[in-house]
Amino acid sequence: MKGTWAIFKKDLYLFLLTPSSYLSISAVFIALSTLFFNQFFLLGQSSLPSLFHLMSWFFVFIIPALSMGSWSEEKQEDTMALLFGLPLSTLSLILGKYLAQFCQVLLFILISLPIPIMLIQISDPDFGPIISGYLGIIFLALFHLAHGQFFSSLTRHPILAYCLSSITALLFMGLSHQLLQYQLPVPIAKFLFEMGLAPHFNRLVNGVISLKQCCYFIGYILGFLSLTWTSLEIQRQRP
């Protein structure tokens, strides 16, 4: 765990050292607030679920940008040899980077907090859906980070990793879409619907926390992290 902690601190510190991190956090806050308050003032309707849905679409493009460099930049800078020369398991390296990126996403989630705080002040909300909604957002972030790490481990080009990860995120977001299911045989349509992110995320956003949703997200996260581990182990064997 000490090694994981060292990788975690290094990656998070490098993120905080970069001025573009602060610029992107500010840009996300401005864009999120603008879109949310447009709905709020112009349409006269806004709720926390709509904030969570807005954030879920932001994540499709932001999280791949955070995860794209996790391995590909190490390869580009030649620092993979430095990491592989340290007495650390591949799992420690993956976990250290994964947790550091999760903290980076938490910063993006934290900057959205003034919006729910304001909504809570002007209404009498039920705290259950707020908690489950944030749980949904956290699961979603961990999910996107996991496939982002995997694609980053496959290439030395961060932009390619970004594209692959964004496409995967979009694919999973769209799998449950009605248009995609139109005219498909019912069992396949049902299978695709359940494989997609939307039904599981929506249930959490609507205040339903069930074992099925947790297993869905945890299963995918562990699956993509295992793929990352396999990819790095293969590279360690045959660079």
Add this chain to the structure above:
Amino acid sequence: MITVKDLSHQYGNTNALKNISFHINPGEIIGLIGPNGAGKSTLMSLLTGIIGIQNGHCQIKGKSIKTHRQSLQTQIGYLSETNPLYSQLSVQEFLLFIAQARQLHHKQIPSAIKTSMQRCHLEEKANHPIHTLSKGYQQRVGIAQAIIHQPEILILDEPMNGLDPKQMRQIRSLITELQASCTIIISSHILSEIEELCPRLLILNKATLLADMATKELKKNNHHLESAFLSLIEGTL
């Protein structure tokens, strides 16, 4: 200390190493020389556990690097030819990261950083971001990270890269000083440095171990190591 037997490695269909065998005793300083593409860096990456062993055996202190990679890596310090560093970090921050990743005890870390910086004459640059340092200083940061945990085996790939004559002399005396507690393998194209530091040579050519001999023996018929080395790899010795 290090026993290598029938070690082979391939990149795709290309042989990087073919049936290499040798033994290194504790406290020896070995010069690993050969032309570009001979397999020196691959051999060093295999010895440090950075890349996995495909064929053959490599034992360090009686333990196979294949099965005890992590525990053996705690005893190995490695400076790679490309000297990879996190250039946004300061020297001190980088060495702190390496010390923590090498899982040194937290009480040992400040003194380990201080000692490695002192040995590599980096104290005045401790708080400078690495990317602002000259190549010579960056090379010294690379050496400092390789010795921070007081390794029993030190593997240095082109340690004199980018150093001026004064810095070379400092690093040479550091290597001589480390010999008391370390087994050292040095790869360098600067044969005069190898001649001065290494009493024994491993000479690689075209992925095979061409010679394992004392430096004096190689120089026996030739006054200069460089011409003796060239004669050997051209097959005229």
